[in-house]
Amino acid sequence: MTSSSMSNKCQKLRPGETYAGKQGFSYFEGIARETTGSQAICMHILRIPPGGRAKAHLHESHETAIYVMEGNAVMYWGERLENFMKTDPGDLVYIPAGVPHLPINTGEVEAVAIIARTDPHEQESVKLLPELEDLVP
Template sequence: MDTFRPGTCIKLRPGQTYAGKQGFNYFNGIAKETTGSQAICMHLLTVPPGGRAKAHKHATHETAIYVVSGSAIMYWGENLEHCMETSAGDLIYIPADVPHLPINTGTEPTQAVIARTDPHEQESVVLLPHLDALVP
């Protein structure tokens, strides 16, 4: 869908979802594929209780997350050796190429706004299956 006119503002209302490589369903958001954006992707994510991503990283792209509601933990690092607790109101920064694996360990859905410096929804996602077994 590369028929966007330069200089045109576009409004989206999340509705449709797509299955991400990471194992979650994402609401369609701002991306090259939906708006023609050139340097940013932003979408919404709801992680159900017990929901767990596959270990992954975003090659050469930074990620920013705002936790709207709920809570989760995120393992991160070359061998997922670090663990960060997150809850509503937290802003999280993930540098490019840093392996991570989020899990909703709570009893309520966790909702977040996610933005990356990759304009494509999934292009920079690199799965790291050798790390999945490192997290119980």
């Protein structure tokens, strides 16, 4: 089935397969150009184990919206990861395009979130920032 024929019909997915993101986490495959032919959005589920930490990164050309379903995590963000945000179940988080960030599950249980992005290819504009890694303990 071609991408254009996929995008002309409603579809239902059940997350099953995972893929390794450049950021250092595994994501449950969800709605993306590759799975549904989506033109402008990507949505998937992220599960972060206790102590799990992403690599410092940014998304060059897409915005991110996150809904925290379970667990607690923190996120360092900003040009030098100088800002700190704690998240709890029920929180909504917005990350503008181009903003460096690094999430960590500091809790004792798995953190689960639904993530939506304005790029149908979730990994296309991920840029790793190894020079910022040591700024976060």
